[in-house]
Amino acid sequence: MVSSERQAACVCSACSLRTSAFSAAHLEPSPRAIVVVAPHPDDETLGAGGLIAGAVAAGAAVAVVLGTDGNRRGLGRVRAREYAAALDCLGVPEAGRIRLNYADGSLARQPPGCVDLHLAETLSALRPDHVVLPAPWDCHPDHAVLGHAAAHWVQQTGVPCSAYPIHASGFPRPRGFRPSEPLLPPSALLPCGWKWTSLPLSPTALRCKLDALRCHRTQLWTPTLRGLLLSLVRQNELFAVRSEGINGGSP
Numbered sequence: 001m002v003s004s005e006r007q008a009a010c011v012c013s014a015c016s017l018r019t020s021a022f023s024a025a026h027l028e029p030s031p032r033a034i035v036v037v038a039p040h041p042d043d044e045t046l047g048a049g050g051l052i053a054g055a056v057a058a059g060a061a062v063a064v065v066l067g068t069d070g071n072r073r074g075l076g077r078v079r080a081r082e083y084a085a086a087l088d089c090l091g092v093p094e095a096g097r098i099r100l101n102y103a104d105g106s107l108a109r110q111p112p113g114c115v116d117l118h119l120a121e122t123l124s125a126l127r128p129d130h131v132v133l134p135a136p137w138d139c140h141p142d143h144a145v146l147g148h149a150a151a152h153w154v155q156q157t158g159v160p161c162s163a164y165p166i167h168a169s170g171f172p173r174p175r176g177f178r179p180s181e182p183l184l185p186p187s188a189l190l191p192c193g194w195k196w197t198s199l200p201l202s203p204t205a206l207r208c209k210l211d212a213l214r215c216h217r218t219q220l221w222t223p224t225l226r227g228l229l230l231s232l233v234r235q236n237e238l239f240a241v242r243s244e245g246i247n248g249g250s251p
C-alpha cells in the first residue's frame, strides 16, 4: 500500500538520472483521457502545465480535479479567476474543470476516508486512462493527503499514473527562473516501487506553462513563493512512476 512506501526507499534519483529510466516512456502509448489532480489552484500548472498543454494539443481529453479553494489568505475568489485564466492558457475545457471544494489547508483534518471516497467517486466518473497526481510523499499536507487518495485509487483500478513533486527539501535546485535548464529530481530517495521520469517540453508547451503560471498573479507576489514557482518552469517536467510497470502493483 502507498502508506507503507514511506518506510523503504530503494531508488536513487541520481542513479535514475544516469540511466535510460529518466525518460518520457511512461506516456507511451499516449493517453487519451487524462485527469490531473491538483491540491491548490496553481499546482496543475506547476506540476503538469506542460504535460496538459501538450496533451490537449495532441487531441487528448484533459480534466483537472481541484482539491481545495485556495482561500488561505482570503484570496479564494481572486484565485478562482486566476485558476480559470490559467486553464484557458493550458486548453482545459470548462467541462473538464472539477472542484472538490475543501478549504485550503484542511485536507489532513477531514474525517478518515472522506477525501479518499470523494476523489475515488470523482475519478471513477471521469474514467481516465492516465492520472497525474501530487506526490503522496510531498511535504505539504494537502498534497500528501490528495496524493495518497489518488494513488490508492490508481492502485485499486490499475490505471497508469504519474506523480509530480512540488514541496521537497532542496527542490528545485538551483532556484530561479531558468527555463533553458533541466528540472532535476529532489535529492531525497523515492519510496520503494517508484522511479523518476522526465517529460521534455516543446517550446510551445513551455510557453503555455509560463503563460498559465503568470495568470496566478497572487502567488507571484512574495519573493520566496515567486522563486519556488518560477523554478518549476524548466525544459522538462518531472514525474515519479511505478517502477514495476505502467500499471504499478504492490511494492
Ligand SMILES: [Zn+2]
Pocket (backbone or CB within 6 Å): 039, 040, 043, 140, 143, 166
Ligand atoms: Zn499546492
